Amino acid sequence: MPELGTTALVILLPAAEPVLAAARRVDPALVRPGLPAHVTALYPFRPADSLDNADLAAVRSLAADLAPTDVRLTEIVTAPGFAAIPAPELQAVADAVCARWPEVQPYGGRFGPRPAAHLTVAMGGSEDTLERVGREVRPLLPLVDRAEVLRLVALTERGWEPLLEAPLGE
Numbered sequence: 001m002p003e004l005g006t007t008a009l010v011i012l013l014p015a016a017e018p019v020l021a022a023a024r025r026v027d028p029a030l031v032r033p034g035l036p037a038h039v040t041a042l043y044p045f046r047p048a049d050s051l052d053n054a055d056l057a058a059v060r061s062l063a064a065d066l067a068p069t070d071v072r073l074t075e076i077v078t079a080p081g082f083a084a085i086p087a088p089e090l091q092a093v094a095d096a097v098c099a100r101w102p103e104v105q106p107y108g109g110r111f112g113p114r115p116a117a118h119l120t121v122a123m124g125g126s127e128d129t130l131e132r133v134g135r136e137v138r139p140l141l142p143l144v145d146r147a148e149v150l151r152l153v154a155l156t157e158r159g160w161e162p163l164l165e166a167p168l169g170e
Contacts, residue, residue: 007051007154007163008043009059009097011090012036015145016073016119019085022136023122027129030083030122034159039071039090039117041097041150042106048154048163056152056164062100063150063166066093073143076121078130083122083137090117090147093168097150 016037024031046055069092073085094117098106106115122133152164 002044002155004155004157005048006043007045007048007152008160009041009045010035010038010043010151010153011041011093011147012038012149012151013071013073013087013119013145013147015143016085018140019073019076019119019121019137019143022140023083023133026122026132026136027125030125030129030133032120032123032160034161035153037119038151039087039094039119039147040106041090041094042101042104044108045101045104045152051152051163058100059150059152059164060166062097063168064170066096066150066168068146068148068168069093071145071147073119073145074141076134076137076141078127078134080127081124081130082120083125083130083133084118084120085137085141087117087119093117093147093150 020031020037071089076085148168150166153160154163
């Protein structure tokens with residue numbers, strides 16, 4: 001679990017909420033509290049207590065330079081402790097965010113400099129549990145959404161909370 005004050009930049013995908021609801025029905029602990037359906041653009045970002053107006057302005061400016069993007073979610077994949085839906089249409093957005101802050105390694109460098117854009121459906125859980133998640137989610141796919149917002153979130157004592165919403169292309 002990340003430390004309190006950890007932040008992330010995420011791309012919201014509201015149409016994918018039923019996917020997270022399906023994972024919660026299998027086991028609520030698999031889905032992070034306070035985080036709506038999203039693709040992570042950059043995690044961790046900067047500690048919440050170090051963010052200033054210039055950082056917020058930079059997030060807004062970058063979002064304004066990025067076009068809203070249609071996303072088609074078609075398949076769920078699982079790996080030990082993880083279930084996700086690839087979102088290749090959002091790779092360019094994630095890449096642009098990471099390029100804007102090259103000093104911040106996505107996922108602390110655990111998955112290389114260019115992690116694949118994806119919607120995390122479940123984190124944790126046994127192989128059997130994740131297979132159950134897959135069985136619940138597959139009938140919901142494909143889903144189509146339009147990514148229109150870049151959100152800055154921070155982990156607080158109450159879970160993940162929004163700090164800023166920046167519309168794409170505005």
